[in-house]
Structure formats: C-alpha cells, structure tokens
Amino acid sequence: MAYFLLLPLVQMPAEESAARVEPAAFTPAPVQPAxxxxxxxxxxxxxxxxxxxxxxxxxxxxxxxxxxxxxxxxxxxxxxxxxxxxxxxxxxxxxxxxxxxxxxxxxxxxxxxxxxxxxxxxxxxxxxNRYPGLQLYTEDVQPALEEAQMLCTEVMDRMLATSSPDFVGPVGPFAEFRGDLEDLRAALSSYMGAAVSAGPPAAAGPAHLDAMGKMLAEARPQVPAELQAKIDRLRVLLDMTEEKLSRIFALRDSERWDYAxxxxxxxxxxxxxxxxxxxxxxxxxxxxxx
The missing domain is CATH 1.20.120.1730 (Four Helix Bundle (Hemerythrin (Met), subunit A))
Known part of the structure; x- marks a missing residue:
C-alpha cells in the first residue's frame, strides 16, 4: 500500500515531461569571414x-x-x-x-x-613565316634559280644561233652549267620537302657551286660581248643563291628551323x-x- 501512495510524489506533469525530452534546437556556429x-x-x-x-x-x-x-x-x-x-x-x-x-x-x-x-x-x-629557312628558299632562292634558268636558255639560244660545227666555243661549258643548274633546282626542291634530318644535297655543296662559278668565268670571254652582261648576272644569282643556301642549311640544323x-x-x-x-x-x- 505504501508503494501506491508514493507514486504521486515522483510522477511529473505531462507538459513538463514533454519539455524535458524535446531536443534543443541546433544553432550552427558562425563561419569566420577569414x-x-x-x-x-x-x-x-x-x-x-x-x-x-x-x-x-x-x-x-x-x-x-x-x-x-x-x-x-x-x-x-x-x-x-x-x-x-x-x-x-x-x-x-x-x-x-x-x-x-x-x-x-x-x-x-x-x-x-x-x-x-x-x-x-x-x-x-x-x-x-613559321619556317624562316623555307621562307628564304621560296622568296629568294627559288626566284633566283628561275631567273638563272631563263637567262641560260636565252644565252644558249643566242650562242647556238651564231655557232657552227667547226667552232663549238663556249657552248659546251655553258651547256654543262645549264645541266648543273637544273640538277641544283631539282635537288633543292626534293631537299626542302624531305625530313628535317636529311642532309644538304651534293648539288648544293660549296665545291659544286664553286665549280659552276668557274664554268661561268671560263665561258664569259668566249661569248659575244652583248651576252657578257647576262653571264655577269648569272654569276650574281649564283653567288646570292650560295649565300642564302648556307643560311638555310644552318637553320635546318638548328632548333630555329621550326621557329614557332x-x-x-x-x-x-x-x-x-x-x-x-x-x-x-x-x-x-x-x-x-x-
């Protein structure tokens, strides 16, 4: 009996009990501006x-x-x-x-x-412009060789018109020069389109170009006076081509070939x-x- 009499002493009101078990509201900590x-x-x-x-x-x-x-x-x-x-x-x-x-x-x-x-x-x-060496070739060397080829044709035609079987004169050496010039153009065209690792063609080597220059020097005194200026122009074109080719070959061997x-x-x-x-x-x- 005493047990039942004590129950009211430990029992809490319903509303107070609910307040005790309800979880507290969560408030997030403020985020620091830093x-x-x-x-x-x-x-x-x-x-x-x-x-x-x-x-x-x-x-x-x-x-x-x-x-x-x-x-x-x-x-x-x-x-x-x-x-x-x-x-x-x-x-x-x-x-x-x-x-x-x-x-x-x-x-x-x-x-x-x-x-x-x-x-x-x-x-x-x-x-x-990405390839300075190729630019030198297309803008300087190619036009020079084309002009030289036209001059060769003109000089050869004039010499043949005045030649005879008894006197070949400079026709032989000049014909050899013209053939070497054609070989040079073909070799350079192939070289410029080849892999970068390809070496310069023999036809464009210093020894071969020097030999071509000597042919012109030997032929000049033998051609008619009115053609000597054209021979001089051929020599200028040949020297310019040799100088440009030396720069092209140097670029081809360097990191600057592909400048980009x-x-x-x-x-x-x-x-x-x-x-x-x-x-x-x-x-x-x-x-x-x-």
Whole structure:
C-alpha cells in the first residue's frame, strides 16, 4: 500500500515531461569571414592554374596539328585565363599580405607577356613565316634559280644561233652549267620537302657551286660581248643563291628551323614556369591570412 501512495510524489506533469525530452534546437556556429576569403582565393587560384595550363596544351596541339579545333580551344582558354586573372585582382582588395600583393602585380605582367607571346606564335602557325629557312628558299632562292634558268636558255639560244660545227666555243661549258643548274633546282626542291634530318644535297655543296662559278668565268670571254652582261648576272644569282643556301642549311640544323615550336619552348614555357612558381608559393600559404 505504501508503494501506491508514493507514486504521486515522483510522477511529473505531462507538459513538463514533454519539455524535458524535446531536443534543443541546433544553432550552427558562425563561419569566420577569414575562412570564406581563403576558400574563395584557393578556388580562384585553381581556376587560373587550370586555364593557364589549358592555353598551353591547346597551343601545343595547334602547333602539332595546325587544326582549327585546337586553335579555337586555345582562343577560348586565353579568354578564360584573362578572366581568372582579373578575378584574382578583384579578390586582392581584401589582402593584407604585402608580398602576395607584389607577386600579384608581377603575375599580371607575366600574364600579359604570356598572352602576347602565344598570340605571336599562333599567328605564324600555318604560314611560311613559321619556317624562316623555307621562307628564304621560296622568296629568294627559288626566284633566283628561275631567273638563272631563263637567262641560260636565252644565252644558249643566242650562242647556238651564231655557232657552227667547226667552232663549238663556249657552248659546251655553258651547256654543262645549264645541266648543273637544273640538277641544283631539282635537288633543292626534293631537299626542302624531305625530313628535317636529311642532309644538304651534293648539288648544293660549296665545291659544286664553286665549280659552276668557274664554268661561268671560263665561258664569259668566249661569248659575244652583248651576252657578257647576262653571264655577269648569272654569276650574281649564283653567288646570292650560295649565300642564302648556307643560311638555310644552318637553320635546318638548328632548333630555329621550326621557329614557332622554338619560340614556344624558349619564350612561352619560361613565362609559364614563372607563373607556376608564384602559384606554388600561394598554394603553400593556403590557410594563412592573405
């Protein structure tokens, strides 16, 4: 009986019991502004790194293939890289780290130079300007040899018109010169279209060109006076061709033969590496106050 009499003493009111078991409302802790700033900076930096690398990959692909798809992708990547750099500049208004602010200014300079170099390289891809040696050949050597060939034909026709079976005179040596000139043109045409590893043709070697010059020197006194000026012009064309060929062969043996790829390695990649150094230092300071 005593047990039942004590029950009211330990029993609580229904509303008070419900209040005790109801879980307390959860209030999230306020996020510190510094954490938000650092997180935004990390995201912006990652965007910039991605777009910088994307521009390099696309330009490298364009140089390898000269495909319009890579060119379009490169253009888009450069726009996004500029936008990512500008976003970092806007975010820097809250920075308090002096070194990082100075590095940001340097980053802006590097980005401007990187874009300028990339545009210069992209502009010569697919043109004769990409290969300076090929440009020398098409703009200087080929026209000179064509003019020399026409002069040879004209001089030979004039000499044959005044020749006789009893006196061959300079016709023989000059005919040999004309044949060597034709061999030179054919050999150079084949060489310019061959792989870069191919060596210069023997017909374009110094010894062979010197021999051709001696033929002209020997033939000149024997030709009619009115043709000697044409022989002199042939000698000028031959000397000019030899000088241009020496430059072409030197370029062919150097990294500058494909100037677009050479400029990419020596001008674009070093700028990208400098930007990468700044980015690496910024990543290392992640979590610190900017």
């Amino acid at each position: 954490v938000i700033g650092l997180s935004a900076f990390d995201a912006l930096l990652a965007d910039f790194e991605d777009e910088r690398e994307a521009s390099l990959v696309a330009l490298r692909g364009y140089l390898l293939t000269e495909g319009e798809g890579f060119h379009r992708e490169w253009l888009q990547a450069t726009v996004r890289m500029q936008e990512a750099a500008e976003a970092l500049v806007r975010q820097s208004s809250s920075w308090t780290d002096g070194r990082k602010l100075v590095q940001l200014v340097e980053m802006q300079r590097l980005v401007a130079r990187l874009l300028a170099e990339q545009r210069a390289i992209a502009s010569i891809a697919g043109t004769v 790829s050479y400029a990419f390695r020596t001008r674009v990649e070093p700028l990208a590496a400098k930007l990468g150094s700044i980015e690496e230092e910024w990543r290392a300071s992640a979590g610190e106050r900017s």
